[in-house]
Amino acid sequence: MKGSKRGIASLLVISSMLIQGCSGEDSFEADEAGQLKVMYVNEDNFSQLYGNSFNLKFPNIEIEVVEVSSLAGGGNADTAFHDLIEKENPDVILMSGVSQYSELVEKNTLLDLEPMLLEEDFKSADLLPASLQLLREKGDGKLYGISPYFSANALYYNKDLFDNYKIPIPTTSMTWPEVIELAKRFPTTGSEEERIYGFTMDENLSSLGFTIGDTTGYRYTDALGKQVTIQTDGWKQAFGMAVDAQKSGAFYFPGDLDYSQLNFDEYLDSDLFFSGKSAMTIKRTSYAGSMKVYETLGKKPVNWSWLTEPFDPANPDVSSSFALTEIYGIHANSANKKAAWQLVKHINGDTTAKLLSRSSNGNLMTRTQYNTSDEGILYDPFYTLQPRGQSMHMNTLSDFNRSIRQLAGKELQAVVSGSKNLDEAMTSIQNEGQLELDRTNKQLAEADKTK
Numbered sequence: 041m042k043g044s045k046r047g048i049a050s051l052l053v054i055s056s057m058l059i060q061g062c063s064g065e066d067s068f069e070a071d072e073a074g075q076l077k078v079m080y081v082n083e084d085n086f087s088q089l090y091g092n093s094f095n096l097k098f099p100n101i102e103i104e105v106v107e108v109s110s111l112a113g114g115g116n117a118d119t120a121f122h123d124l125i126e127k128e129n130p131d132v133i134l135m136s137g138v139s140q141y142s143e144l145v146e147k148n149t150l151l152d153l154e155p156m157l158l159e160e161d162f163k164s165a166d167l168l169p170a171s172l173q174l175l176r177e178k179g180d181g182k183l184y185g186i187s188p189y190f191s192a193n194a195l196y197y198n199k200d201l202f203d204n205y206k207i208p209i210p211t212t213s214m215t216w217p218e219v220i221e222l223a224k225r226f227p228t229t230g231s232e233e234e235r236i237y238g239f240t241m242d243e244n245l246s247s248l249g250f251t252i253g254d255t256t257g258y259r260y261t262d263a264l265g266k267q268v269t270i271q272t273d274g275w276k277q278a279f280g281m282a283v284d285a286q287k288s289g290a291f292y293f294p295g296d297l298d299y300s301q302l303n304f305d306e307y308l309d310s311d312l313f314f315s316g317k318s319a320m321t322i323k324r325t326s327y328a329g330s331m332k333v334y335e336t337l338g339k340k341p342v343n344w345s346w347l348t349e350p351f352d353p354a355n356p357d358v359s360s361s362f363a364l365t366e367i368y369g370i371h372a373n374s375a376n377k378k379a380a381w382q383l384v385k386h387i388n389g390d391t392t393a394k395l396l397s398r399s400s401n402g403n404l405m406t407r408t409q410y411n412t413s414d415e416g417i418l419y420d421p422f423y424t425l426q427p428r429g430q431s432m433h434m435n436t437l438s439d440f441n442r443s444i445r446q447l448a449g450k451e452l453q454a455v456v457s458g459s460k461n462l463d464e465a466m467t468s469i470q471n472e473g474q475l476e477l478d479r480t481n482k483q484l485a486e487a488d489k490t491k
Contacts, residue, residue, distance in 0.1 A: 073100040074379040079124070079134040082107050089396065094386045101379055106130050117438065118143075119487060125149070125371075131380040135367040141185050142178045144369065150184035151370040151377065156385055157183070163390045168406040171364055174427045185369035186388045188396075189403040191325045192422055193251075193349035193361035195219065200343045201226070201236060201319040209345075213421070216252045216350045219320070220285050226319050228289035238290035240318040244449030245293050245456070249275075249282035251322065254360040256352050257428060260444065261477065265437055268444075268477055271470040279448070280462055283455050292318065295449075308334060316342055322349065324361075325404050325422065348421045355428075362427035366403075440480040444473045 080086035083105040091103055106128045111120050121140060125133060133150070135141045144150050157164035157172075171190050175183055195213070202209045207225050214222070223238030230236070241248050253260070258274045261267060269275075285291045294310060308314060313321040314334060328346070335341045349361055368387055370380045386392060390407060397410035404422055405411050411419040451465035460468075 068378040068382055070098055071100060072098070072379075073102075074098075074376055075102045075104070076132065076376055076379050076383060077104045077106055077128060077130045078132040078383065079106045079108050079128075079130045081109050090383075090387050090392065093392065093395065094383060097386070098379070098382060101383075103383075108134060129371065129373070131371055131374040131376045132383055133369045133371055135185060135369065136365055137367070138174060138178045138364060141175065141364075141367050141369070145179050145184050149369075149372055151372050151374070152182050152184060153186060153370065153384065154183045156186070156381070159385070162385060162388075166390065166407050166409060167388075168408055168423060170362065170423075170426055171406045174362070174364060175367070185367040186384065187364040187367045187406055188388050188393060189366050190362065190364050190406055191404060192359050192363065192425060193322050194325050194327070194346040194422075195320060195349055196313060196323055196327065196344055196346045197320045198313065198316065198318065198342055198344055201316070205319075207319075210347060213348045213351055213356075215353055216255060216281060219350050220281060220288075223285070223290045223320060224288050226290055235317070237292040237312060237318045239285070239320045240292045240294075240312045241322055243293065243445065244295050245282055245286050245452045246279075246445050246448035247293065248285060248291070249279040249448065249452060250445060252281055252350075253278035255350055257355070257358075257360065260473075261437070266477070266481065268470055268473040270444075270448075270473055271466050276462060276466055279452055279466065283452055283462065286452075286456050308339060313344075314339070314342060316340065328417070329403070345417060348425060357424055357426050358428050359425040360428045362425055437477070437480055439483075440477050443476045443480075444469070447472055447476070 078086065086103075086105050091105075095101065095103070106124065108121075108124065111117050111124065118140070121136075122143070125144075133144065135144065141150075156162055157167075167186075168190065171187055172183065175185055175187070179185075195210075197210060199209055205226060207222075210222065219239070226236060226238035228235075241251075250260075253275055256274060256278070258272070258278065260270050260275070262269055286293070292312060302310065312318040313323075314331060325346075331342060331344070349359060352358065352360075368384045370377060370384055374380050388406075393405050393407040393410045397405060404419065408423055411423075448469050451460065451468050454460040455462050455465050
């Protein structure tokens with residue numbers, strides 16, 4: 041029995057040594073010198089948010105920022121992302137979503153960060169479990185990245201408009217049929233310049249149809265991204281609800297506006313919710329931060345609040361829009377793993393979250409205690425959401441995603457005008473969408489051959 045206890049004790053000591061050896065927690069001193077290359081949007085923002093505070097703790101680490109802002113400008117952003125990593129070989133990699141994260145995991149590009157959660161000063165128990173769950177699911181059970189923020193869609197509503205028209209303010213999340221019926225209670229009369237709408241949504245009519253379908257977990261391609269799967273009863277029901285909403289006159293869709301051609305005032309005027317002309321809208325949680333910025337510029341504030349996005353009755357706690365858009369990982373081939381470990385730990389750490397919470401830009405923090413409800417705006421419901429599994433090929437099919445939404449918008453508008461029935465529109469979306477998907481996959485295959 042005594043020998044057994046000694047054996048257990050030895051195993052515990054060895055396990056502790058392994059954890060410490062992997063983590064690098066006590067193997068990098070505050071005064072050590074080093075160099076790091078980190079991916080971020082731009083150098084100024086990185087310094088303001090993370091770099092300056094990190095250098096207070098590690099003053100002898102020199103940081104070079106590899107700016108990723110260029111990835112947003114045209115072309116295949118996914119290919120450009122991987123090309124940038126190959127060219128610059130950054131120590132700390134910024135991933136804009138779980139698609140990029142999964143691709144790098146598959147390529148064995150990232151270092152396992154699971155030991156970081158065991159470091160006492162990291163306080164991993166305070167991290168949103170859903171964010172870690174999603175990263176482990178996309179990391180084949182391991183954690184190769186950590187995100188300080190998450191976001192989701194929210195149902196924003198204008199409290200003054202509900203009061204003005206004597207319509208009870210919603211207090212709990214709703215299904216899509218409930219949202220549509222609520223929007224229909226607002227008047228549909230008045231000139232285009234003066235009238236209000238029950239509901240507005242970005243882009244064209246198809247955006248509502250696709251969002252309803254996403255809520256229920258429908259996918260418009262198969263798992264391999266080779267076959268379009270629009271012509272189903274589920275998608276027909278989702279698009280039918282969108283058509284019905286548009287026909288009611290209570291819904292407004294601006295169409296495929298080119299926002300780059302609008303000045304700032306024109307951009308704000310195009311947002312009917314911010315202009316006080318829409319009772320409800322669906323936007324990302326970060327939109328709350330945008331409205332605060334608008335108000336500081338002298339624009340009339342909106343008396344708003346929000347609920348979590350409309351839900352699927354079969355899975356009321358599941359969010360189809362839950363996203364991690366700022367995931368940090370360490371390059372497995374980094375020559376500066378110890379310093380990189382400290383930087384990723386700092387970016388996702390408790391102290392940094394506490395500092396940034398004082399000037400929130402509307403993002404929701406994965407360190408849950410720093411998203412306190414204020415001015416009647418409740419954050420707590422968003423922390424109960426569970427992410428729905430996402431298709432990993434969607435990032436590489438970004439051109440197709442845009443095309444099928446434009447195609448569906450045109451076809452559904454034909455149903456609204458009466459020139460087509462819904463079955464005819466669904467057939468066109470299926471067939472023309474398949475041609476577009478084949479074209480996109482062919483282009484991707486040809487691009488791979490040239491590498």
